[in-house]
Amino acid sequence: MxxxxxxxxxxxxxxxxxxxxxxLVASACSSSDGDTDAATGTESAAETSAEESxxxxxxxxxxxxxxxxGDFSQPxxxxxxxxxxxxxxxxxxxxxxxxxxxxxxxxxxxxxxxxVTDYNRLINEEKVDLLLGTFxxxxxxxxxxxxxxxxxxxxxxxxxxxxxFEQNFKYYFFAQQATAPNQANPFVATIAALPDDQKPKTAAxxxxxxxxxxxxxxxxxxxxxxMGVETVYSEMYPPETTNFxxxxxxxxxxxxxxxxxxxxxxxxxxxxxxxxxxxFSPNILFQTSAPSNGAQFTxxxxxxxxxxxxxxxxxxEKAPTPGNAEFLAEYEAQNGPGIPAExxxxxxxxxxxxxxxxxxxxxxxxxxxxxxxHANPVxxxxxxxxWDEIGRPQGEFLLAQxxxxxxxxxAPAGLTTSDTLVMPKPAxx
Amino acid sequence: xxxxxxxxxxxxxxxxYALLASGVTLIxxxxxxxxxxxxxxxxxxxxxxxxxxxxxxxxxxLLIPVMGAMMGIIGWAIYRGMLIRxxxxxxxxxxxxxxxxxxxxxxxxxxxxxxxxxxxxxxYFTESLKLGEIVLPYPQLISGxxxxxxxGAIYAYLRFSWAGRALRASSQNRDGAALVGISHKKAAxxxxxxxxxxxxxxxxxxxxxxxxxxxxxxxxxxxxxxVVVLGGxxxxxxxxxxxxxxxxxxxxxxxxxxxxxxxxxxxxILLILVFRPQGIMGSKTREDVA
Numbered sequence: 130m131x132x133x134x135x136x137x138x139x140x141x142x143x144x145x146x147x148x149x150x151x152x153l154v155a156s157a158c159s160s161s162d163g164d165t166d167a168a169t170g171t172e173s174a175a176e177t178s179a180e181e182s183x184x185x186x187x188x189x190x191x192x193x194x195x196x197x198x199g200d201f202s203q204p205x206x207x208x209x210x211x212x213x214x215x216x217x218x219x220x221x222x223x224x225x226x227x228x229x230x231x232x233x234x235x236x237x238x239x240x241x242x243x244x245v246t247d248y249n250r251l252i253n254e255e256k257v258d259l260l261l262g263t264f265x266x267x268x269x270x271x272x273x274x275x276x277x278x279x280x281x282x283x284x285x286x287x288x289x290x291x292x293x294f295e296q297n298f299k300y301y302f303f304a305q306q307a308t309a310p311n312q313a314n315p316f317v318a319t320i321a322a323l324p325d326d327q328k329p330k331t332a333a334x335x336x337x338x339x340x341x342x343x344x345x346x347x348x349x350x351x352x353x354x355x356m357g358v359e360t361v362y363s364e365m366y367p368p369e370t371t372n373f374x375x376x377x378x379x380x381x382x383x384x385x386x387x388x389x390x391x392x393x394x395x396x397x398x399x400x401x402x403x404x405x406x407x408x409f410s411p412n413i414l415f416q417t418s419a420p421s422n423g424a425q426f427t428x429x430x431x432x433x434x435x436x437x438x439x440x441x442x443x444x445x446e447k448a449p450t451p452g453n454a455e456f457l458a459e460y461e462a463q464n465g466p467g468i469p470a471e472x473x474x475x476x477x478x479x480x481x482x483x484x485x486x487x488x489x490x491x492x493x494x495x496x497x498x499x500x501x502x503h504a505n506p507v508x509x510x511x512x513x514x515x516w517d518e519i520g521r522p523q524g525e526f527l528l529a530q531x532x533x534x535x536x537x538x539x540a541p542a543g544l545t546t547s548d549t550l551v552m553p554k555p556a557x558x
Numbered sequence: 559x560x561x562x563x564x565x566x567x568x569x570x571x572x573x574x575y576a577l578l579a580s581g582v583t584l585i586x587x588x589x590x591x592x593x594x595x596x597x598x599x600x601x602x603x604x605x606x607x608x609x610x611x612x613x614x615x616x617x618x619x620l621l622i623p624v625m626g627a628m629m630g631i632i633g634w635a636i637y638r639g640m641l642i643r644x645x646x647x648x649x650x651x652x653x654x655x656x657x658x659x660x661x662x663x664x665x666x667x668x669x670x671x672x673x674x675x676x677x678x679x680x681x682y683f684t685e686s687l688k689l690g691e692i693v694l695p696y697p698q699l700i701s702g703x704x705x706x707x708x709x710g711a712i713y714a715y716l717r718f719s720w721a722g723r724a725l726r727a728s729s730q731n732r733d734g735a736a737l738v739g740i741s742h743k744k745a746a747x748x749x750x751x752x753x754x755x756x757x758x759x760x761x762x763x764x765x766x767x768x769x770x771x772x773x774x775x776x777x778x779x780x781x782x783x784x785v786v787v788l789g790g791x792x793x794x795x796x797x798x799x800x801x802x803x804x805x806x807x808x809x810x811x812x813x814x815x816x817x818x819x820x821x822x823x824x825x826x827i828l829l830i831l832v833f834r835p836q837g838i839m840g841s842k843t844r845e846d847v848a
Binding site: 197198199200202203205206207239338364365366367369370371372373374375376378379382394395398399402403405406407408422425428429430431434557 | 560563564567571664665668672673674675677679683684685686688693695698768769771772773776777780808809812813816817819820
């Protein structure tokens, strides 16, 4: 007799099926919210001549894969808003080379496998003219290989991990001011310039094992140790870590003057909350990424607790850079009132970089665009960007600090919006 | 003293894992369905908790019965509307169905709440109970205690009430239960509702501890399946023991070898399953053939 209920094999089957489903989650959900009507031309986009593109009435199609679902869907969604704002502004101003631009956006579900599929599809099936990058070093790493193999320029709004540049690609350009290991430089310089009685003697480092966040803090640790700041705690943690009370307790026991965290978002919030819960407030607190999320960050840690927290940032809504006011106005028109996330501004700037190269070269020939970008700086809402022979930006990041309810740029000199530092960090509210 | 502190964190964490995993194991015990949408149920409840808290500023813990009932009703509707039709097709199809439910719920939440983290921050969310040198954060403490209370209530209900005994009977011997007038479909619908209701309760607790985001459900379902597998599919006491073990293991690993915490979590599961493939409290079963 065969029972209706499952036996051992049925249960194992159910388990295997469920685990397989969970493991496939990241790559299972791909969708397109762009125009899916593929172009029918037989030439590759890279071979399209400048004369043909100038003569065409068709829109210039720009392919983008973004993590609209999955782990990175929060920054991916913000990046999409930035790209959309740029497309609207560009089209309102007459488009590129006199043609309207059209974004073809695919969802990579935060999956390294899916992002490869997406860019291959954009290049080979959708036959897009140009590419723009996805979000995070994790996804741009495989995406950059697809672009390089197809000789398509990939300008990425995020993706400054050193590992990407170890590939020595020519077609990849990171559209922020500096690569990850250099992002903490303004902070280290600020610490070095403090009066002796304010300089930290000890430091603790909590670092997410993330290709972007980790190099920032590892570089900072090396520089601060060279300055004589003793490391009393340094631990790497995996991205799925959610419980930070053990970390906060260990850091509190070490009593460091300075705490630096290589955070993305949730981990940054949870470590701050845990430090408040264990009653430890460092004199100096630096985090990557998390504090740049505006109200999402301040709401999550409790309004007022953000005062004095440092973070490296690529963009400021207060910056008087060309096009910044236009970006802010269009972003608000599309998404309602509120300050855009840094990720949206970075995407807007990445598109500005590509557009500048297209206009300067007068066509859509990707090798020509690549050569031009290696040789010329581009002015964006982030400021002026330029790249070396493997697409590494050559500038300096901004150092931001929450000062009360607002964010001010406190370094480097000449780009500051405040001449004072909140130092030491006020006690938790 | 550090050991005691780490142990306290681990027990609180384990208590929360136990509540969240109990729904998965209860549903499997009665329906033979691996509910991979349980993480989505949790996040669904957590985001609605945020919405109500944000609109009215009310104490989020007061929403526990509301969210429990809401998710119970949604769970029952999912069972009656979809699962009951797909269940005869076997476990593979039910897993795919529930995976579809999870993705659909994530999509709905993305549309409703956007791609932004939401945080519920009642007055006590950064406060702690201090017992000498031991620190017990109130959100974790409250969640751990409530998890134990809810689990105790579920256990007592299943153990002592007629409906609970009917559920257990249907779980242990479907045909035999039918002979004494217990409808398996009704029992299964009821079990699914209770399982989903635990996610409703768990979602409220999750909301006061962590920022919530629609895609958060992936990381939770992976952990919950780990707990359920280790405890033995279908065993609530097993899930409780496994949750406490894994919570404590995670807490110690986070303190002393944080980079290897996932290895300890999943390595513990692997190691125990090598010696006890049915899990800590699971029973060996056989499938007869005609």
